[in-house]
Amino acid sequence: FSVENTRNFSIIAHVDHGKSTLADRLLELTGAIDKTKNNKQVLDKLQVERERGITVKAQTASLFYDYEGKQYLLNLIDTPGHVDFSYEVSRSLSACQGVLLVVDANEGIQAQTVANFFLAFEAQLSVIPVINKIDLKNADPESVEKQIEKVFDIPSDECIKISAKLGTNVESVLQAVIKRIPPPKVHRKNPLRALVFDSTFDQYRGVIANVALFDGVVSKGDKIVSAHTQKTYEVNEVGVLNPNEQPTHKLLGFLGLLHMEVFNQRLEQEYNASVILTTPTVPYKAVLSSAKLIKEYREKEITIINPAQFPDKSKVTEYLEPIVLGTIITPDEYIGKIMMLCQARRAVQKNMMYIDQNRIMLKYLFPLNEIVVDFYDSLKSLSSGYASFDYEDAGYQTAELVKMDILLNGNIVEELVTVVHKDKAYSAGKAICERLKDSLPRQLFEIAIQAALGSKIIARETVKAYRKNVLAKCYGGDITRKMKLLKRQAEGKKKLRKVGNVEVPKDAFVKVLKTQ
Numbered sequence: 455f456s457v458e459n460t461r462n463f464s465i466i467a468h469v470d471h472g473k474s475t476l477a478d479r480l481l482e483l484t485g486a487i488d489k490t491k492n493n494k495q496v497l498d499k500l501q502v503e504r505e506r507g508i509t510v511k512a513q514t515a516s517l518f519y520d521y522e523g524k525q526y527l528l529n530l531i532d533t534p535g536h537v538d539f540s541y542e543v544s545r546s547l548s549a550c551q552g553v554l555l556v557v558d559a560n561e562g563i564q565a566q567t568v569a570n571f572f573l574a575f576e577a578q579l580s581v582i583p584v585i586n587k588i589d590l591k592n593a594d595p596e597s598v599e600k601q602i603e604k605v606f607d608i609p610s611d612e613c614i615k616i617s618a619k620l621g622t623n624v625e626s627v628l629q630a631v632i633k634r635i636p637p638p639k640v641h642r643k644n645p646l647r648a649l650v651f652d653s654t655f656d657q658y659r660g661v662i663a664n665v666a667l668f669d670g671v672v673s674k675g676d677k678i679v680s681a682h683t684q685k686t687y688e689v690n691e692v693g694v695l696n697p698n699e700q701p702t703h704k705l706l707g708f709l710g711l712l713h714m715e716v717f718n719q720r721l722e723q724e725y726n727a728s729v730i731l732t733t734p735t736v737p738y739k740a741v742l743s744s745a746k747l748i749k750e751y752r753e754k755e756i757t758i759i760n761p762a763q764f765p766d767k768s769k770v771t772e773y774l775e776p777i778v779l780g781t782i783i784t785p786d787e788y789i790g791k792i793m794m795l796c797q798a799r800r801a802v803q804k805n806m807m808y809i810d811q812n813r814i815m816l817k818y819l820f821p822l823n824e825i826v827v828d829f830y831d832s833l834k835s836l837s838s839g840y841a842s843f844d845y846e847d848a849g850y851q852t853a854e855l856v857k858m859d860i861l862l863n864g865n866i867v868e869e870l871v872t873v874v875h876k877d878k879a880y881s882a883g884k885a886i887c888e889r890l891k892d893s894l895p896r897q898l899f900e901i902a903i904q905a906a907l908g909s910k911i912i913a914r915e916t917v918k919a920y921r922k923n924v925l926a927k928c929y930g931g932d933i934t935r936k937m938k939l940l941k942r943q944a945e946g947k948k949k950l951r952k953v954g955n956v957e958v959p960k961d962a963f964v965k966v967l968k969t970q
């Protein structure tokens with residue numbers, strides 16, 4: 455395929471604004487999937503995605519479309535829609551020259567619409583606004599056009615109004631992709647340079663990498679080198695993508711609770727793996743204080759991913775924490791509560807503007823660790839579900855941080871080691887101990903739950919001893935029933951994690967983290 459007839463694009467949207475439905479329509483129109491079969495949402499194909507109705511993992515499809523006598527190859531790179539997955543969105547966008555920005559004609563611009571728009575804008579991509587769900591009774595596409603002009607500075611006549619559900623006007627979306635998005639710039643004569651934006655492993659075929667080609671060509675039999683690892687690989691097969699060739703088996707670190715739960719579920723479903731979850735953590739940095747330490751670590755500024763390796767204050771001149779620029783869009787009646795929530799999360803307000811008669815867009819700088827666990831859930835619940843939220847990277851800032859350990863009968867629970875802001879250590883420690891107390895079953899001995907900063911204990915709870923005798927129910931009777939009960943108890947034990955002599959059910963970790 456000639457480069458001039460190729461387009462690489464993504465669809466970005468707020469959750470539920472209709473990205474997957476539009477993708478399906480585009481696949482149908484170009485014959486990539488069969489309309490007559492019930493192929494609903496081919497791109498959302500992982501089992502968990504189907505169960506939860508959200509897109510988690512970017513999938514890619516190649517569409518062939520004839521327009522004005524020429525055949526075009528349109529590579530559609532799907533992106534996840536939920537706020538917890540913004541990392542995958544940026545990755546997918548780096549392989550594109552343009553995006554379809556889908557906005558619900560009823561709900562209008564939401565936080566993720568804004569965040570996704572700016573990701574695309576900063577990557578200098580062409581943005582085609584698509585107003586979806588015009589078939590809805592309460593649809594107000596004209597007002598959404600005005601919002602788009604006000605917030606993104608895109609002339610309202612550039613908006614394409616469609617119903618992805620009914621297929622109305624979807625063809626003009628494909629035409630706009632060809633007309634408004636430039637072809638990729640590939641210099642075929644130069645040496646190969648490609649970006650791997652996704653990869654999977656196939657037991658029979660090996661590593662399958664989805665790449666965006668920047669320079670050169672790649673063919674079967676070529677030897678290629680990874681710029682990152684310097685390892686050499688042989689190319690066994692080259693192809694464009696088809697939606698049914700995409701099993702996805704990869705794991706990127708957790709960005710939020712939903713992310714964590716979804717991947718836990720995926721690992722259990724797809725690999726039958728038993729998973730122990732740890733506190734979602736953000737990458738902190740520390741500036742080392744002495745020449746000796748700098749020599750030891752070979753760097754002045756170190757990044758700490760694992761809280762267990764957080765260096766002591768005596769080794770450090772300052773700690774740095776990642777911050778993000780958050781966008782919140784909300785009906786104005788919730789503004790007071792939302793501002794209080796943001797303040798409690800150490801956020802600094804940057805901007806505030808009305809985007810229509812009664813909805814406000816707020817911009818705040820947040821420490822990432824303040825939003826990574828449950829900010830989104832709190833925001834949703836205090837706004838009755840109406841406020842939306844998304845965020846993008848905004849670098850690092852200095853912060854007074856401390857490492858907090860959680861101990862069970864004196865033994866550190868590795869999964870629960872966290873780094874917290876100094877001012878929040880007491881309340882966070884107390885809350886974790888209380889929740890752990892509620893989720894730990896009584897055992898044969900007393901359990902002391904403690905939160906500690908170094909050797910200093912800052913909170914304590916106790917779980918009283920209790921003797922659990924499953925056989926008591928059998929009254930010495932039926933032996934097979936006894937065996938069954940013992941077997942069930944043994945199976946239950948597999949779902950336990952031992953910390954010292956204390957048995958912790960695995961779901962206790964999720965419970966402790968969830969309401970933090």
Ligand code: GTP
Binds near residue numbers: 509534
């Ligand atoms: P995520 O995968 O979670 O990011 O959501 P999404 O943006 O892909 O949304 P999806 O395509 O799953 O659509 C969300 C809901 O809106 C579904 O119930 C769709 O049937 C519905 N929907 C999508 N497009 C239209 C439309 O044009 N009109 C109407 N009435 N409903 C639509």
